[in-house]
Amino acid sequence: MKKILTAIVLGLSVQTFAQNVEFKSSNFKDDKEGFKKAEAAIDQGNELFKAANEALFLVQDFGLNYKKALQQYEIAQKFNPNNAELNFKIGVCHAHSNDPSKCISYFKKAKQLDPACDPFLNYYMGYALQLEGKYDEALKSYQAFEAEYKKADNFAKFVGQHKKECAAAKTAEANPVRAWVDNVEALNTPQDDIAPSISTDGAEMIFSSNRSNSHQTNEVGEYDYDIYSTSLNDGTWSKPKALAGTINSTTDDVSNCLSYDGSKMLLHRADQTGQTDIYESKLVGANWSDPKKMVFQISSDKASETYASYSDDGWKIFFSRDSDTRTSGTEVMFSAMQNKMKQDYMTAAGIPSVNSKFNDGPIYIHIDGETMYIASQGHESLGGYDIFVSKKAQGQWGAPVNMGYPINTPYDDFFFASTANGKFAYIASNRSGGKGGYDIYRVTFFGPEKKPVVETEDYLLASIAQPVKDHAIESTVDVKKKSLTVFKGVTIDAISRKPVEAQIEITDNATGQVIETFTTNSATGKFIITLNSGKNYGISVKATGYLFHSENFDIPAGTPDQLINKTIELKNIAVGSKIALRNIFFDHG
Amino acid sequence: MKQARRLLVLGLLLFSAQATAQVEALTPQEQRYRDSITKLNQQNATIAASQEAYNKGIELFNNKQYDAAIAEFSKSVNADPNFTAAWYNKGVAENEDERFSDAVKTFTNLIEKNPSYAKAYFQRGRAYQGLSDYLLSEKDYEKSISLDPANPKAYYNYGTLKFLQQDYATAIRYFTKTIELDPAFAYAYNDRGSCHRMMANYPKAIADYEEAQRKNPNLAFVLNNIGTTKKKMKDYAGAIAAFNRAISIDPNYALAYNNRGATFLEKGSIDDAQKDFEKALQLQSSYAPAASNLSAVWFKRKDYAKALEFGNKAVSLDPKYAAGYVNRGMAKEMLRDLNGACEDWHKANELGAVEGKTYYSGNCN
Numbered sequence: 001m002k003k004i005l006t007a008i009v010l011g012l013s014v015q016t017f018a019q020n021v022e023f024k025s026s027n028f029k030d031d032k033e034g035f036k037k038a039e040a041a042i043d044q045g046n047e048l049f050k051a052a053n054e055a056l057f058l059v060q061d062f063g064l065n066y067k068k069a070l071q072q073y074e075i076a077q078k079f080n081p082n083n084a085e086l087n088f089k090i091g092v093c094h095a096h097s098n099d100p101s102k103c104i105s106y107f108k109k110a111k112q113l114d115p116a117c118d119p120f121l122n123y124y125m126g127y128a129l130q131l132e133g134k135y136d137e138a139l140k141s142y143q144a145f146e147a148e149y150k151k152a153d154n155f156a157k158f159v160g161q162h163k164k165e166c167a168a169a170k171t172a173e174a175n176p177v178r179a180w181v182d183n184v185e186a187l188n189t190p191q192d193d194i195a196p197s198i199s200t201d202g203a204e205m206i207f208s209s210n211r212s213n214s215h216q217t218n219e220v221g222e223y224d225y226d227i228y229s230t231s232l233n234d235g236t237w238s239k240p241k242a243l244a245g246t247i248n249s250t251t252d253d254v255s256n257c258l259s260y261d262g263s264k265m266l267l268h269r270a271d272q273t274g275q276t277d278i279y280e281s282k283l284v285g286a287n288w289s290d291p292k293k294m295v296f297q298i299s300s301d302k303a304s305e306t307y308a309s310y311s312d313d314g315w316k317i318f319f320s321r322d323s324d325t326r327t328s329g330t331e332v333m334f335s336a337m338q339n340k341m342k343q344d345y346m347t348a349a350g351i352p353s354v355n356s357k358f359n360d361g362p363i364y365i366h367i368d369g370e371t372m373y374i375a376s377q378g379h380e381s382l383g384g385y386d387i388f389v390s391k392k393a394q395g396q397w398g399a400p401v402n403m404g405y406p407i408n409t410p411y412d413d414f415f416f417a418s419t420a421n422g423k424f425a426y427i428a429s430n431r432s433g434g435k436g437g438y439d440i441y442r443v444t445f446f447g448p449e450k451k452p453v454v455e456t457e458d459y460l461l462a463s464i465a466q467p468v469k470d471h472a473i474e475s476t477v478d479v480k481k482k483s484l485t486v487f488k489g490v491t492i493d494a495i496s497r498k499p500v501e502a503q504i505e506i507t508d509n510a511t512g513q514v515i516e517t518f519t520t521n522s523a524t525g526k527f528i529i530t531l532n533s534g535k536n537y538g539i540s541v542k543a544t545g546y547l548f549h550s551e552n553f554d555i556p557a558g559t560p561d562q563l564i565n566k567t568i569e570l571k572n573i574a575v576g577s578k579i580a581l582r583n584i585f586f587d588h589g
Numbered sequence: 590m591k592q593a594r595r596l597l598v599l600g601l602l603l604f605s606a607q608a609t610a611q612v613e614a615l616t617p618q619e620q621r622y623r624d625s626i627t628k629l630n631q632q633n634a635t636i637a638a639s640q641e642a643y644n645k646g647i648e649l650f651n652n653k654q655y656d657a658a659i660a661e662f663s664k665s666v667n668a669d670p671n672f673t674a675a676w677y678n679k680g681v682a683e684n685e686d687e688r689f690s691d692a693v694k695t696f697t698n699l700i701e702k703n704p705s706y707a708k709a710y711f712q713r714g715r716a717y718q719g720l721s722d723y724l725l726s727e728k729d730y731e732k733s734i735s736l737d738p739a740n741p742k743a744y745y746n747y748g749t750l751k752f753l754q755q756d757y758a759t760a761i762r763y764f765t766k767t768i769e770l771d772p773a774f775a776y777a778y779n780d781r782g783s784c785h786r787m788m789a790n791y792p793k794a795i796a797d798y799e800e801a802q803r804k805n806p807n808l809a810f811v812l813n814n815i816g817t818t819k820k821k822m823k824d825y826a827g828a829i830a831a832f833n834r835a836i837s838i839d840p841n842y843a844l845a846y847n848n849r850g851a852t853f854l855e856k857g858s859i860d861d862a863q864k865d866f867e868k869a870l871q872l873q874s875s876y877a878p879a880a881s882n883l884s885a886v887w888f889k890r891k892d893y894a895k896a897l898e899f900g901n902k903a904v905s906l907d908p909k910y911a912a913g914y915v916n917r918g919m920a921k922e923m924l925r926d927l928n929g930a931c932e933d934w935h936k937a938n939e940l941g942a943v944e945g946k947t948y949y950s951g952n953c954n
Binding site for chain 2: 180423444446447448450452453454455456457458459460461462463470471473474475476477478479480481482483484485486488528530559560561562563
């Protein structure tokens with residue numbers, strides 16, 4: 001029961017919301033005065049709207065007509081916000097403003113109120129969907145428009161261009177270029193901030209803005225454009241300052257191009273009729289000189305010229321020119337000097353290879369002289385103005401190539417001021433998410449796609465994995481602890497104490513081998529030999545006329561200078577003599 | 590019996606007293622003789638001490654107590670400077686302990702004492718190799734080969750030197766000679782295979798690696814080499830099979846996990862790759878390549894914060910690991926830290942990474 005009630009309420013709400021309220025007096029019986037004012041405003045708006053549309057169809061400048069029409073429509077909209085046609089027209093005015101995203105809600109509401117309110121609704125719904133990035137739906141809407149729109153005028157080229165844009169945008173967004181695009185908030189305002197131009201090192205910038213200034217506003221309450229400067233300090237742009245002196249007038253003064261060394265600039269300035277011309281100003285000390293209008297070959301009398309750029313060598317000026325007689329918008333031209341001293345610029349010539357059927361320009365010639373950055377509503381645009389790059393080859397500028405998403409979007413993206421290293425650039429765009437109107441954005445290119453390094457590891461040499469250890473060392477040895485003891489002695493007669501010559505034989509008792517045999521000195525009876533220490537020996541002494549003498553003795557393992565001193569007393573052979581066999585332990589010193 | 594023992598002792602005491610009493614002063618001749626014997630005894634004692642230290646050193650060496658072994662061998666040669674075996678063993682122990690400078694000095698001493706000591710040249714060559722002084726190392730191996738042409742290890746080490754100098758053709762000759770002298774020398778097959786691999790002759794490389802594997806089926810690194818070679822040949826199935834076998838031999842072989850992960854990543858199996866890199870890092874927490882490769886995985890997943898985290902880990906694990914800086918720089922770039930990225934690429938360039946040079950020159954000037 002509760003669900004059914006909810007469904008009924010919702011159904012009623014939708015029905016109420018979808019009600020188209022016609023501007024008929026019968027619908028406003030309670031406020032006839034209000035109705036009259038609204039009706040009058042619509043009528044006034046419609047005239048302006050029509051004029052703007054006519055210029056638009058001819059790819060010409062529609063001036064302030066949409067803005068002025070919008071002012072009138074907004075009066076009526078306050079009185080009756082639920083009129084499909086009015087919502088549609090307000091949407092169109094916003095679509096051709098510097099803040100086009102505002103159009104989306106009006107077109108959607110117009111369609112809800114009455115899908116048949118205007119034959120161009122499907123076209124503009126396509127545009128709104130395109131701005132939202134719903135390219136497939138946008139394409140269907142454009143196709144629906146095409147199916148219904150049977151007029152044999154040149155509007156088909158707009159539809160065709162938008163269809164191409166949808167296809168290009170879809171492809172581009174699927175394959176974004178490697179760049180970040182960031183709003184430079186420090187420089188931007190809710191008004192338009194455009195035409196950034198930087199010194200080669202990227203540290204100084206001039207740009208233009210129609211932010212609040214000391215001049216009078218125009219008919220739609222907007223200030224004129226002035227030129228501002230700012231400096232980059234520690235990655236932050238300083239607060240912009242309007243250039244001092246006469247470079248900023250009470251009409252639009254729009255910076256175009258700062259020379260590579262920052263010593264002069266090109267700008268365009270509008271006269272009271274709205275026609276624009278190119279001017280040049282030079283930096284004198286800290287101030288910019290009074291701008292001088294460029295020669296008529298560049299700043300012509302009959303056409304408007306905007307957005308000029310120096311060439312790398314200073315011999316040419318590139319610029320955009322518009323005229324009432326053209327139906328393909330502004331076109332990029334250049335004028336070259338024959339003699340630099342004379343500054344004798346020749347008649348300007350177009351560059352067919354870079355111009356499209358729609359507005360082309362601003363342009364920027366890179367310091368390399370081989371690269372032109374050109375904004376265009378034509379070519380392979382993703383929508384609105386896009387920035388393209390054209391390369392010079394064999395003296396000819398090549399076909400412009402779209403710089404891709406996210407530099408370009410379905411909104412207007414134009415101007416291109418690059419640092420010399422090409423790492424950073426500044427553009428202007430009215431993409432959604434900004435501060436309002438056109439904002440200045442910084443483009444950071446992060447170079448070609450980089451592949452992370454994925455490393456495998458090998459032990460290509462086995463000896464690194466498991467080193468060949470030839471640790472076969474030399475083998476152990478038997479330790480020979482050989483120590484000798486000096487064995488000194490004397491053989492004497494036991495009674496007379498006189499020396500006796502005797503034969504001595506020393507036996508190693510451990511092996512039983514006789515190791516020494518010698519005779520003591522006949523005069524002194526002395527002997528001196530060496531014996532291995534730490535052993536037990538047997539000594540036998542024989543002398544003529546004396547009893548045989550023998551004894552065993554130890555020589556201890558002693559100090560290196562061990563000495564055994566032995567006196568052997570021999571007994572004369574006589575009756576009763578006895579032989580004693582002894583184990584002797586010598587004292588040693 | 591007790592009475593008899595007392596008499597013997599008394600007799601001995603008397604004899605001793607007699608002997609002592611009759612000690613005469615030594616004549617000059619006798620004194621010189623005694624002095625010479627004393628000196629000889631001292632020399633013998635020193636040699637014995639040297640030999641004892643030497644034997645002790647061998648015991649310590651066999652227990653892989655190289656520091657202590659070196660100390661004993663040092664004692665030995667200090668006691669007996671002509672004890673060449675002790676010099677040799679000291680040098681070998683120093684090589685084992687990777688005290689290559691000391692080893693060079695030791696073997697140089699030994700060679701001065703015995704210029705025909707073939708093994709000393711071999712070992713000094715190895716020490717020079719450890720010091721990356723390949724020129725001197727090469728000369729020593731050449732001398733070793735000339736003195737002992739039947740030593741396969743000298744040919745083998747000479748081959749590795751040629752490999753390190755990227756003279757792969759010569760290295761192949763020496764590894765082949767090693768194999769002739771010792772047909773069971775699995776390492777020589779592996780290294781000859783690596784020469785072929787470096788010369789991009791992958792089929793021959795695989796053939797040699799497989800022969801090495803037949804000679805010694807337990808060498809996981811040989812299977813790893815088969816895997817990485819097959820990866821180069823884009824034979825991902827073969828590569829993964831080889832890494833699987835390496836892992837079956839050594840379940841803790843972080844390298845094989847890392848390399849299998851790299852193979853998975855190259856064939857597009859990013860989940861499998863991540864698991865393997867994580868396993869490698871789990872097995873060997875200090876393994877910088879796995880951390881760096883995980884940084885690459887997260888970069889591919891466009892999770893640049895994670896890529897940075899593992900890039901940080903890689904360079905903290907090994908501050909000289911160039912790839913870690915390359916990958917961390919890429920993560921930093923995507924996180925808009927361009928200065929940080931440039932610093933990392935500059936460092937990677939200094940450490941020899943080609944990518945570091947490319948990225949730095951292309952993005953930071």
